[in-house]
Amino acid sequence: MGNETLKVIGIGDNVVDNYIDIRTMFPGGNALNFSVYASMLGCDSAYLGVFGSDDSARHVQQTLASIGVDTSHCRIADGPNGQAILKIRDGERIFISSNEGGISKSVPMEFIFDDLDYLQSFSIVHTSAYSYMDDYLTKMKQLKPMISYDFSDDFDSEHALSLCQYIDFGFFSCSEWTEEAAMELLKEAVNRGCTMAVATRGPREVILFDGRSWFRQAPLAVKPKDTLGAGDAFITGFLISYFKGKTNDGVPPDSLIKNAFGEAASFAAEICKVQGAFGHGLPY
Numbered sequence: 307m308g309n310e311t312l313k314v315i316g317i318g319d320n321v322v323d324n325y326i327d328i329r330t331m332f333p334g335g336n337a338l339n340f341s342v343y344a345s346m347l348g349c350d351s352a353y354l355g356v357f358g359s360d361d362s363a364r365h366v367q368q369t370l371a372s373i374g375v376d377t378s379h380c381r382i383a384d385g386p387n388g389q390a391i392l393k394i395r396d397g398e399r400i401f402i403s404s405n406e407g408g409i410s411k412s413v414p415m416e417f418i419f420d421d422l423d424y425l426q427s428f429s430i431v432h433t434s435a436y437s438y439m440d441d442y443l444t445k446m447k448q449l450k451p452m453i454s455y456d457f458s459d460d461f462d463s464e465h466a467l468s469l470c471q472y473i474d475f476g477f478f479s480c481s482e483w484t485e486e487a488a489m490e491l492l493k494e495a496v497n498r499g500c501t502m503a504v505a506t507r508g509p510r511e512v513i514l515f516d517g518r519s520w521f522r523q524a525p526l527a528v529k530p531k532d533t534l535g536a537g538d539a540f541i542t543g544f545l546i547s548y549f550k551g552k553t554n555d556g557v558p559p560d561s562l563i564k565n566a567f568g569e570a571a572s573f574a575a576e577i578c579k580v581q582g583a584f585g586h587g588l589p590y
Contacts, residue, residue: 318437
């Protein structure tokens with residue numbers, strides 16, 4: 307690969323995070339945040355998903371255009387864009403409600419396979435539990451890109467583990483779990499097919515298992531302005547650093563993981579200082 311720019315794509319959810327206390331909406335969503343953060347980290351980045359037809363959707367589209375994230379293969383459907391309603395208390399986000407993706411939940415994601423050459427041009431596809439993508443992972447697995455999946459925190463363990471045969475990198479949010487339980491989950495995820503499984507644990511150490519060794523990374527202490535997006539930033543920082551590192555022959559796998567963990571932690575800490583997932587608030 308040499309010094310080619312890494313090409314990555316987030317497929318699935320986009321929302322506006324509607325902060326009711328300050329009456330401002332910010333673009334977000336797991337898959338979309340990945341696309342934006344990857345672009346911030348110097349990748350050639352794209353987003354693929356469904357936008358609604360309202361002002362929220364237009365704000366997200368304009369923001370992506372201004373950042374330079376490719377949305378050429380997205381669909382627009384008549385109806386409300388995905389929206390979450392939240393507020394911030396002492397830097398911590400508090401979710402109040404969501405419309406579960408808005409119109410996107412009634413548009414089957416099959417259309418993502420309309421242009422296979424396009425999908426084949428990426429090194430990484432990142433998707434999430436809120437992306438309505440589970441039924442398409444089997445087909446995605448047959449393509450070239452590595453698949454990363456964010457299970458977030460309200461996953462059903464059995465369902466999550468059943469998807470691990472189709473994904474390369476599984477990320478689980480386990481802040482309420484004991485360390486032992488989180489380690490068991492990661493072991494089982496790798497057993498079922500993940501190359502690497504990662505548990506983020508809120509303020510405690512992130513744990514990774516690659517089938518051979520355990521790796522740990524303490525989050526960096528930072529006074530957060532807004533923790534929204536920190537988990538997505540950690541995932542993106544980790545994947546991008548790991549993949550870029552792999553192109554340098556001769557770096558031992560353990561060093562790649564440790565370096566990627568360090569870069570992920572510092573990128574997540576930076577994102578905690580930004581309001582919204584990555585700024586671009588629009589007052590309403």
